[in-house]
Amino acid sequence: MRVPLSPVSHKLRVTATALGVAAVFTGSAFFLKLDAVKFFSRLQNAGGVLRRFMTIDLSVVGAATAEMIGSLAMAVAALCIGFFISLVLAFLAAGNTAPSKPLAAVIKGSAAVVRAVPALVWLLMIVASVGFGNAGGLFGLLFPTCGYLIKAFITSIEDQGTGSVEAMRAVGASRIEIAIKGVLPGAMGQILAWSAMRVEFNVAESVNLGMVGVSGIGAMLMRALGKYQYGAISAIALVMLITMSALEILVNRLRRGIRGGK
Amino acid sequence: MRLSDKSRVKNAAAALGLIAVIVAAFTYLKVNPRDILLAVPRFAGFFVRNFLPPDFSSLASYIPLIAETIFFALAGTCVSSLLALVFGFLISERTNSIAPLRHTARVVASVFRNIPVMVWAALLVYIFGIGSLVGLCALVLGTLGLLARSYAESADGIPAGKAEALRACGASYPQILFHGLLPEFIPSWVNWTLFSLEINIRASVILGMVGAGGIGIMVQTNLRLFKYAEAMSLIIVLTAMILLTELAVNQIRRRLK
Secondary structure, three states, X not given: OOOOOOOHHHHHHHHHHHHHHXXXXXXXXXXXXXXXXXXXXXXXXXXXXXXXXXXXXXXXXXXXXXXXXXXXXXXXXXXXXXXXXXXXXXXXHOOOOOOOHHHHHHHHXXXXXXXXXXXXXXXXXXXXXXXXXXXXXXXXXXXHHHHHHHHHHHHHHHOOOOHHHHHHHHOOOOHHHHHHHHHHHHHHHHHHHHHHHHHHHHHXXXXXXXXXXXXXHHHHHHHHHHOOOHHHHHHHHHHHHHHHHHHHHHHXXXXXXXXXXO | OOOOHHHHHHHHHHHHHHHHHHHHHHHHHOOOHHHHHHHHHHHHHHHHHHHOOOOOOOHHHXXXXXXXXXXHHHHHHHHHHHHHHHHHHHHOOOOOOOHHHXXXXXXXXXXHHHOOHHHHHHHHHHHHOOOHHHXXXXXXXXXXXXXXXXXXXXXXXXXXXXXXXXXXXXXXXXXXXXXXXXXXXXXXXXXXXXXXXXXXXXXXXXXXXXXXXXXXXXHHHHHHOOOHHHHHHHHHHHHHHHHHHHHHHHHHHHHHO
């Protein structure tokens, strides 16, 4: 007798899932009027376009790097302010340290809503109110930063459990003492790792802000794209790519270092 | 617990370095923390005066664009999770023993990942022209880069025993792949695909702002024309859409467990 390699029910489930995914894709493609023929005929342009990109305008590298550093600085500054705000709010909202349940629910709910609004929408709303410029960008980045960090920090704080909190409360420690001496030392590694990850998102968002705005490396790229300056476009894209890749490696190393040091 | 002197020095150096970076950032931006404090009441006042109450009167005319945004995310998730599976298996040592191919795939995925999706969309306009194709391709590239890395990490985490046992019985490479590795990989694949749907729906909202299709363009147009109340109605709808996606994804996850 032949024994099937996998049971029939399993095969049925896999087939059904595959069919479902195919149906979702076909439906979406149909609605979006995606045209496979057009896709492949346009794709043939790619060679010619890429060949034109194979040149670098070195004269814009300096300006692009300066703007990129600006984006990095904005990401770090927003993270720094957001870190302290989120830390305080996370302690007020985490299950094991929250002073009041309704307050915790309000903080968790607001953070979820803040997180659901795309970062770029926050930036645009705030820039509309306080104007472009570094203060506006920085303030705009604070919202998505806090939305993300509050959720992450709450998880890290709740991971510490209730044991040390109850023990310290029993010997009469104040809330602030419990937070700083009882919970923070154990949670700090994770908290720092989450923050390091957030830097990458912040840099990407501040590049995006430039693309819909007037300043920064994103705006520089859009201007070069509008004028078909291939050399400048590839130089700017390359500065972004190198910076973002270097940042990714640095953040991964930091996270590994934090995990190793714990 | 006392830390050894060496790790104490190391921690102090790290803290000093961190403070230096933060001070440098604020100095470079020439932003006074006071300016940010002043921005809080200004934003709150402006928001209450101009964005509220939201004006839902022309929402009906935006429904096709909102639907387009959702379909972008769905189609993008399907394509990128399949392509990323191939990429992930090309990157993982467990599934690909050819080192040069592995490194190439890793570099390509990292290029896809480290150029922001918005920038991809703007660049791809040169190849595909303005329209749906640009949006979809940009979504796929960005997500592909992110997923490929996650898939490769998950593939590396699959215990080697089953594959080795299959190899010892004389199974061919496709047999090892389909019967030894893929079944172990499916739970994390589903998990990451759901995660990418969440990312894609957000990305698809903002992609429209550079003319890559979807509702983003209308958010931006309304803001530019100072029609804040109308923009606010769109923002509320989009936020609800993202929250609902998150909720649905969490439900699916719970049911799968």
